[in-house]
Amino acid sequence: MSRSDLTKMTKVEVVVTGAEAPAVRDLLQASGARGFTSLSGVSGLGHDGYHQGRLLFNDQATLELIISVVPDEHADALIGGLRRLLENASGVMFVTDTYVSRPEHSA
Amino acid sequence: MSRSDLTKMTKVEVVVTGAEAPAVRDLLQASGARGFTSLSGVSGLGHDGYHQGRLLFNDQATLELIISVVPDEHADALIGGLRRLLENASGVMFVTDTYVSRPEHSA
Amino acid sequence: MSRSDLTKMTKVEVVVTGAEAPAVRDLLQASGARGFTSLSGVSGLGHDGYHQGRLLFNDQATLELIISVVPDEHADALIGGLRRLLENASGVMFVTDTYVSRPEHSA
Numbered sequence: 001m002s003r004s005d006l007t008k009m010t011k012v013e014v015v016v017t018g019a020e021a022p023a024v025r026d027l028l029q030a031s032g033a034r035g036f037t038s039l040s041g042v043s044g045l046g047h048d049g050y051h052q053g054r055l056l057f058n059d060q061a062t063l064e065l066i067i068s069v070v071p072d073e074h075a076d077a078l079i080g081g082l083r084r085l086l087e088n089a090s091g092v093m094f095v096t097d098t099y100v101s102r103p104e105h106s107a
Numbered sequence: 108m109s110r111s112d113l114t115k116m117t118k119v120e121v122v123v124t125g126a127e128a129p130a131v132r133d134l135l136q137a138s139g140a141r142g143f144t145s146l147s148g149v150s151g152l153g154h155d156g157y158h159q160g161r162l163l164f165n166d167q168a169t170l171e172l173i174i175s176v177v178p179d180e181h182a183d184a185l186i187g188g189l190r191r192l193l194e195n196a197s198g199v200m201f202v203t204d205t206y207v208s209r210p211e212h213s214a
Numbered sequence: 215m216s217r218s219d220l221t222k223m224t225k226v227e228v229v230v231t232g233a234e235a236p237a238v239r240d241l242l243q244a245s246g247a248r249g250f251t252s253l254s255g256v257s258g259l260g261h262d263g264y265h266q267g268r269l270l271f272n273d274q275a276t277l278e279l280i281i282s283v284v285p286d287e288h289a290d291a292l293i294g295g296l297r298r299l300l301e302n303a304s305g306v307m308f309v310t311d312t313y314v315s316r317p318e319h320s321a
Contacts, residue, residue: 003293006309015144037229037258037279037306044144065144069308079110079208086208092144093208094176095113101293101300101307122251151251172251186217186315193315199251200315201283202220 006099010075014066014082015044016091021064023085028068031078036068044092063091069100113206117182121173121189122151123198128171130192135175138185143175151199170198176207220313224289228280228296229258230305235278237299242282245292250282258306277305283314 014024021038028036042063070078075095082093121131128145135143149170177185182202189200228238235252242250256277284292289309296307 003289003309005297006293006307011308011310035259035306037256037277039146039253039256039279041147041255042144043147045142063144065146069306076110079113083112083208092142092176093113094118095110095206096118096203096310099309101297146253148254149251150254152249170251172253183217186220190219190315199249199283200220201225202217202313203225203310 003099006101008072009069009098009100010072011067011069011096011098012075012078012082013094013096014086014091015042015063015093016066016086016089017063020085020089020091021066023089024066024082027078027081027085028066028070031070031081032074033068033070033078036066039065039067069098110206113208115179116176116205116207117179118174118176118203118205119182119185119189120201120203121193121198122149122170122200123173123193123196124170127192127196127198128173130196131173131189134185134188134192135173135177138177138188139181140175140177140185143173146172146174176205217313220315222286223283223312223314224286225281225283225310225312226289226292226296227308227310228300228305229256229277229307230280230300230303232276232278234299234303234305235280237303238280238296241292241295241299242280242284245284245295246288247282247284247292250280253279253281283312 012028016024025036042065044063079093079095085091086093119135123131132143149172151170186200186202192198193200226242230238239250256279258277293307293309299305300307
């Protein structure tokens, strides 16, 4: 079973405006995330907390999707930090269980 | 446990051509989704239902990835509508359990 | 319950450089994946195995995110092949359970 060779981790996906993206990356690094993947070409509208009522359903903003994984035992601190960030900013966060490759060579 | 402060929801990811994207957004809005995230720069080929045999494995089409979350109790209606749409169109749908931030302030 | 009309599958998301992307697609096709979705506009840094120490946390590389689903019984072979690829290359892999639409008409 190859999946048993993988490491169960917590995957955190955050959609924020470009203005908030550096704060998200800082939180990731402070929480011990080993890295992140960032996607541009993202637009979105209307999600809970998105745009804080500034946009109607048909308005769109240019956003960034930031994907990272953290060990389960570090997830709570990261999620808490991101929730506080999102309370004062536009954005949404998805948290999902995932299994991640961990090559044996040091990164 | 910060994850207990999050809301368990059903994450729906749909990959469709630009022609089908407005119909997907209409279904999302009709199903009570509070918003969505859309990614451009997407290509794909060959998935079950993709392109309905019009493309070979090495052909690619420009597509859109639309991500949304709905409350679990609304997921069935949305999934049913998307399945009917995908029966008559190119595309694929992924449905995953996720946990979502819900800032207390109204959106 | 519409989700019972969907098919439980293993979703594999791989972030690699453009140089490795063709090898990933070959592995997908050899593992019986019916297709894939590819996203451009991806950057990333520092994930386990990313860049093999060539980049500092603030360096970024242009990457590709490749998403595919395979039947659970084929997942191990694919995951094993991707792990071997990632041991000798930059990149990261996420493996997640998902439910997928399967239109009845042949693809």
